[in-house]
Amino acid sequence: MVIDAKKLCQTAKNNVNEVTTEQLQHALRDGARIIDVREPAEYTQGHIREAVNMPRGVLEMQLNQHPDVAGYDDALERIAEKPLYLICRTGGRSALAAESLQRMGFTQVYSVDGGMNAWQEEKRPVVAGEE
Numbered sequence: 001m002v003i004d005a006k007k008l009c010q011t012a013k014n015n016v017n018e019v020t021t022e023q024l025q026h027a028l029r030d031g032a033r034i035i036d037v038r039e040p041a042e043y044t045q046g047h048i049r050e051a052v053n054m055p056r057g058v059l060e061m062q063l064n065q066h067p068d069v070a071g072y073d074d075a076l077e078r079i080a081e082k083p084l085y086l087i088c089r090t091g092g093r094s095a096l097a098a099e100s101l102q103r104m105g106f107t108q109v110y111s112v113d114g115g116m117n118a119w120q121e122e123k124r125p126v127v128a129g130e131e
Contacts, residue, residue, distance in 0.1 A: 009092035016098040018113040021122055024085055033068060034085040035059070037097045038116070042089065046126040048119065056093045060100060076104070083108040091115040 003011075019027070028034065028050055036043050036051040043053040054062045064075035072078055084106060086094040094111040101109045112119070120126060 005092070009095055012095040012099040013091070013111070013113075016095050016102065017110045018091070018095070019085065019110045020113055021119045021124060024087070024110075024112050024119075025124060027083065027085060032083055032085055033066075033079070034087060035066070035097075036116075037086055037088050037093050044129055046116070046120065046128050048087065048116075049125065049127050051087065056088070056097045059097050060104065063101075080106050080108070083110060085110045085112060087112040087119070088115045090117050 024032075024034070028048070032050075034048060034051045036047050036053050037056040037059055038047075038053070039055050040053060043051075047053070052066060054066070063079060064070070066075070066079050069075040069078040084101070086097050086101075086109065088094040088097075091111060091113050092115075094115060098109045098111040114121075116126075
């Protein structure tokens with residue numbers, strides 16, 4: 001049986017923990033890590049200041065290069081120690097990425113429901129360009 005992308009994303013959303021943009025903003029105030037899983041061109045058009053860009057297509061392979069853990073032999077364990085938030089444009093890619101990270105053993109991974117679209121609709125802070 002073949003399923004479409006919308007159904008695939010909905011299935012992932014049912015299997016992961018989602019947070020609202022308000023919950024994310026509170027978590028960021030407490031120093032939470034956030035990864036923007038959109039493509040680099042999308043990221044440079046506008047992103048959350050604290051977000052590190054790791055596109056969904058390479059996320060699993062680049063996690064050990066996250067600025068907080070790069071260079072450590074136990075990089076994945078270090079990044080899995082604290083909550084990790086994932087965001088994309090609408091919440092579909094971040095749900096798929098969260099599901100993948102859960103399969104890798106991450107227990108505190110969260111997908112932002114509504115993604116950057118919701119973040120920006122709510123007039124939350126965004127920066128543009130590469131940092």
